Amino acid sequence: MFGQERPAAGEASAEALRLEGVRRIYGAEGNRVAALDGVSLSLPAGSFTAVMGPSGSGKSTLLQCAAGLDRPTEGRVFVDGAELTGGGEAALTRFRRQRVGFVFQQFNLLPTLNVMENAVLPLKLAGRRVDKAAVRAVLERVGLGDRLDRLPAELSGGQQQRVAIARALVTRPRVVFADEPTGALDTRSARAVLELLRESVRTSGQTVVMVTHDPVAASFADSVLYLADGRIVGYQTSPTAETVAERMTRLADEVERQRTAAGV
Structure with missing residues (x-):
């Protein structure tokens, strides 16, 4: 069932996320595509990891499988x-509500609820007491303490994403999973959102993937995982925007050469 504890190998809390030989195949027999092809990884608690790769590399599939989506x-x-493992959709939903947070490119706020009501919604859905x-205090931390009664339509894009965070x-x-959280934001708002995610790691010990x-977004992370064709092909610590851009260019060129050679 969901929530089966893994055999101890040191303190469980030291490891926030582990994937062991994860494959995700789409399509029918004879036309199958491996979006993920044997991915294994371990991320420590209190870390901020960016996942990057060329289009079709399996980034979003990795996030969805890791988050239980x-x-x-x-x-x-x-x-x-x-x-x-095991169980049905209801059990998986309960598991996600207990251990996982999500931030997406589209803010997914309910337009008829104000800032406070949108923020407490996960607690209500989980049947948990709303403090x-x-x-x-969380909304004040993200700079929205004076906008608790505002509706999403009364907020900027950056403010809406901060509500989502x-x-x-x-x-x-x-673990907080974020899928292109700054993709719909201007540069200034994007930076504020990335700093908030980084702060949640530094001050609250949360893990962000x-x-x-x-x-530039990847440079806010502690490390970067690089994917290509469903496999992890690189890992980088202390990334900068320049080193990430250079590595992504090389990776994209290499993937293109391999696909051309394979006639894809």
Whole structure:
């Protein structure tokens, strides 16, 4: 069932996310595509990791399988030491609500709810007690303490994304998954959002896994995982926008050469 504890190998809390031989196959027999092809990784708690790769490399599929939004065809996924396995959709939904937070490019705020109501929604859906003082503190931390009664339409794009981040943080998840969280924002708003994600790692010990195509966004992370054709092909610590851009250019050229050689 969901939440089966993994055998101890040191302190469970030291490892926020583990994938073991994860494959995700799409398509029918004779026309199958491996979006992920045997991916294994381990990310420590309190880390900020960017996931990058050329188009079609499997970035979003990796995020979806790691977050429990999609089921691997093969392999195992552990979040905070607990395995995502067996059970039905209801059990998986409960698991995600207990341990995982999400931030997407589209803010996914309910237009008829104000800032506070959008932020507390995950707690209500999970049947958990709503501590409005604690939620207000999170909203103040993301710079929205004076906008609690505003509707999404009354906020800028950057402010809406900050509501989405607050909503992801109020449940105190072990891992926050972010899929192109700055893709719809201007440069200034994007920087503010990235600094918030980095702060959640530094001050609250949360773990952030962020898919992005932007080298500047990736430079806010502690490390970068590079994917190509469903496989991890590189790892970089202490990234800068320049080193990431250079590596992505080389990777894209190499993938193009391989696909041309294979007649794809």
